[in-house]
Amino acid sequence: MNVPRPRLGVFKFASCDGCQLSILDCEDEILAVADRVEIAYFLEATRRPLEGGFDVSLVEGSISSPEQIDQIKDVRERSKFIVAIGACANGGGIQGLRNFISIEESIAAVYANPSYVKTLEKSRPIADFITVDLELQGCPINKYQLLNVIAQMLVGAKPRVPDHAVCLDCKRRNIVCVVVSQGKACMGPVTSTGCEALCPAHDRGCFACYGPSHQPNTAALASRFESIGVPSDQIRRFFHAFYSTSQEFVAEGLRHV
Amino acid sequence: MNSSAGIAPTGETVVIEKPVLGAIIDRLWRDGYTVVGPTLAESAIVIDQVRAIDDLPIGWTDEQEAGMYRLRRREDRAYFGYAVGPHSWKQYLFPPKTTLYSIEFHADAMTVKPNVDPVPSYAFLGVRSCDLHAIEIQDRVFLHGPYVDRHYQARREKALIIAVHCAVAASTCFCASMGTGPRSVRGFDLALTELEGEFLVEIATPRGAAICDGIPSRAATGYELGAAARIVDKTRDSMKRSLNTNGLPDLLYQNLEHPRWDQVAERCLSCTNCTMVCPTCFCHALEDVPALDGASSEKIRQWDSCFNPDHAHMAGGNNRPDIRSRYRQWLTHKLASWVDQYGVSGCVGCGRCVTWCPVGIDITEEAAAIRGDQQ
Ligand code: SF4
Ligand code: SF4
Ligand code: SF4
Ligand code: SF4
Ligand code: SF4
Numbered sequence: 001m002n003v004p005r006p007r008l009g010v011f012k013f014a015s016c017d018g019c020q021l022s023i024l025d026c027e028d029e030i031l032a033v034a035d036r037v038e039i040a041y042f043l044e045a046t047r048r049p050l051e052g053g054f055d056v057s058l059v060e061g062s063i064s065s066p067e068q069i070d071q072i073k074d075v076r077e078r079s080k081f082i083v084a085i086g087a088c089a090n091g092g093g094i095q096g097l098r099n100f101i102s103i104e105e106s107i108a109a110v111y112a113n114p115s116y117v118k119t120l121e122k123s124r125p126i127a128d129f130i131t132v133d134l135e136l137q138g139c140p141i142n143k144y145q146l147l148n149v150i151a152q153m154l155v156g157a158k159p160r161v162p163d164h165a166v167c168l169d170c171k172r173r174n175i176v177c178v179v180v181s182q183g184k185a186c187m188g189p190v191t192s193t194g195c196e197a198l199c200p201a202h203d204r205g206c207f208a209c210y211g212p213s214h215q216p217n218t219a220a221l222a223s224r225f226e227s228i229g230v231p232s233d234q235i236r237r238f239f240h241a242f243y244s245t246s247q248e249f250v251a252e253g254l255r256h257v
Numbered sequence: 258m259n260s261s262a263g264i265a266p267t268g269e270t271v272v273i274e275k276p277v278l279g280a281i282i283d284r285l286w287r288d289g290y291t292v293v294g295p296t297l298a299e300s301a302i303v304i305d306q307v308r309a310i311d312d313l314p315i316g317w318t319d320e321q322e323a324g325m326y327r328l329r330r331r332e333d334r335a336y337f338g339y340a341v342g343p344h345s346w347k348q349y350l351f352p353p354k355t356t357l358y359s360i361e362f363h364a365d366a367m368t369v370k371p372n373v374d375p376v377p378s379y380a381f382l383g384v385r386s387c388d389l390h391a392i393e394i395q396d397r398v399f400l401h402g403p404y405v406d407r408h409y410q411a412r413r414e415k416a417l418i419i420a421v422h423c424a425v426a427a428s429t430c431f432c433a434s435m436g437t438g439p440r441s442v443r444g445f446d447l448a449l450t451e452l453e454g455e456f457l458v459e460i461a462t463p464r465g466a467a468i469c470d471g472i473p474s475r476a477a478t479g480y481e482l483g484a485a486a487r488i489v490d491k492t493r494d495s496m497k498r499s500l501n502t503n504g505l506p507d508l509l510y511q512n513l514e515h516p517r518w519d520q521v522a523e524r525c526l527s528c529t530n531c532t533m534v535c536p537t538c539f540c541h542a543l544e545d546v547p548a549l550d551g552a553s554s555e556k557i558r559q560w561d562s563c564f565n566p567d568h569a570h571m572a573g574g575n576n577r578p579d580i581r582s583r584y585r586q587w588l589t590h591k592l593a594s595w596v597d598q599y600g601v602s603g604c605v606g607c608g609r610c611v612t613w614c615p616v617g618i619d620i621t622e623e624a625a626a627i628r629g630d631q632q
Binding site for chain 1: 299551612614
């Protein structure tokens with residue numbers, strides 16, 4: 001097959017680089033696609049300058065400062081297909097915790113010399129500024145899910161990213177439910193799959209780093225948390241930690257103060 | 258059915274000293290079986306490999322309620338003094354994830370290769386009556402319809418089954434009301450009743466007899482047969498939950514717009530746990546997983562559930578768009594349309610869906626609520 005290799009770009013906005021590390025962690029598998037994909041821009045891995053257009057762009061990070069708005073628009077213009085990767089890009093991420101307090105308050109709490117800080121009022125997801133073609137959730141993303149999306153695109157299939165609850169994968173792995181067997185709080189029933197139930201596999205509750213599942217029944221889970229004695233402010237934090245842009249999670253969190 | 262009648266419908270009933278069960282386990286492994294049975298995990302009694310008698314949860318039991326399971330110590334050293342846990346034999350006969358076949362792409366053709374990975378010969382140790390019925394139901398689904406599932410068939414035909422008559426029921430068990438227990442009546446090669454220092458062993462098939470051949474045993478006395486029957490009777494009498502199946506399919510069909518569906522939908526997380534732990538649920542999803550180098554692709558089958566919104570997604574949209582419709586699908590399939598499809602209820606009263614629902618929704622309570630409002 002002598003088709004031109006698709007050009008792939010990897011872009012970073014406000015983030016910890018963790019999702020890019022998940023990409024780097026794919027090094028063995030990436031070799032398998034080396035002759036099928038051209039990695040044309042990926043600052044974390046190569047020093048190639050930003051030039052030309054991209055068939056697929058992976059975008060990490062939230063939009064948190066004014067200049068990032070122009071940058072993300074530029075990425076959109078250069079890209080045929082944009083995959084927003086991770087909790088930051090799709091849900092505001094951990095830095096979205098500041099969305100719940102005033103910006104002055106959070107700047108004063110973090111920086112010794114706040115006058116140099118140029119920032120937006122809130123940490124916002126990529127989709128607030130441009131059209132995103134596909135979202136991959138998680139803090140960080142799951143490398144196998146990413147590789148599967150790439151493999152599906154390379155065969156010309158529409159990439160499939162399920163958003164059912166973590167519980168389904170928890171049971172597919174025969175993991176014993178930590179809520180039922182130990183009375184631990186677990187966000188799995190309202191959290192989107194993708195991690196293959198990583199935390200329950202290590203005998204702890206999910207803390208929702210993949211964001212809301214499809215139609216999460218947050219009220220039912222929160223009332224279960226109350227009945228097993230989870231304090232109110234902790235329930236709020238469960239819902240507000242990673243996806244401060246999810247209306248369901250934000251609203252549920254605000255009911256527990 | 259006279260519950261106190263003689264023990265073995267066919268074949269012989271013998272008595273072995275308890276530790277001799279270890280010799281049977283050894284024999285099974287030597288004969289090439291992979292012995293799986295109850296064993297202690299961190300927070301529950303699960304089903305996993307049993308290499309020796311010490312792998313059994315001797316001296317342990319469980320406390321179960323809707324949405325609650327806790328391991329507890331027993332005062333004695335019973336080998337099988339607990340009820341069913343989160344796992345079932347479904348994990349082994351119909352595994353959560355199976356590669357059905359792979360496809361290799363060549364320049365101008367492709368080849369399809371069925372998955373012919375060798376299948377283990379399992380010996381299931383400690384199968385309860387409800388689960389024997391559940392296996393029989395999955396046999397109807399996978400073997401007795403117009404299409405035979407080769408993957409299930411390969412595992413099922415090889416499996417040797419050692420049943421145990423239940424000496425304790427969990428508070429969530431309701432097999433007696435479903436006519437599926439607690440006494441195992443068929444579908445096993447051997448069946449054990451745990452007496453104080455011995456096991457009563459019913460030998461039901463030639464395969465079971467072959468395993469017991471040469472194992473030190475003696476014929477059971479009339480007293481022992483009676484004692485064994487009384488153990489199971491006591492378990493039956495201790496059962497707290499029940500499900501009234503009288504006219505249930507019609508009752509449910511006539512109440513598809515009952516307000517109870519809205520109420521349960523407010524509590525239900527649509528998390529799929531009930532269907533995953535249910536030993537009869539068979540729904541699955543198929544997926545193509547292409548290799549990164551583009552040279553091949555695999556067809557994967559994974560457990561799926563009517564509580565997964567995606568499961569009802571088809572061209573034109575989702576025909577079960579909310580939790581209400583999904584819960585109703587589960588309950589009406591288990592207790593009504595299953596009977597139309599397979600001639601039996603889809604529920605064997607094992608209670609797993611009740612215990613392992615993270616919010617403790619109880620199928621017996623939901624069915625009773627719909628019946629109660631009706632009468
Ligand atoms: S441990 Fe968490 S993810 Fe797993 S089944 Fe229980 S609630 Fe769901
Ligand atoms: S189980 Fe939950 S918190 Fe843990 S990795 Fe998965 S989504 Fe994140
Ligand atoms: S519906 Fe519930 S009680 Fe009935 S067989 Fe399934 S898991 Fe067991
Ligand atoms: S109850 Fe649901 S998951 Fe179970 S077999 Fe029926 S449709 Fe499938
Ligand atoms: S009934 Fe319980 S276990 Fe089943 S989907 Fe609803 S919340 Fe989950």
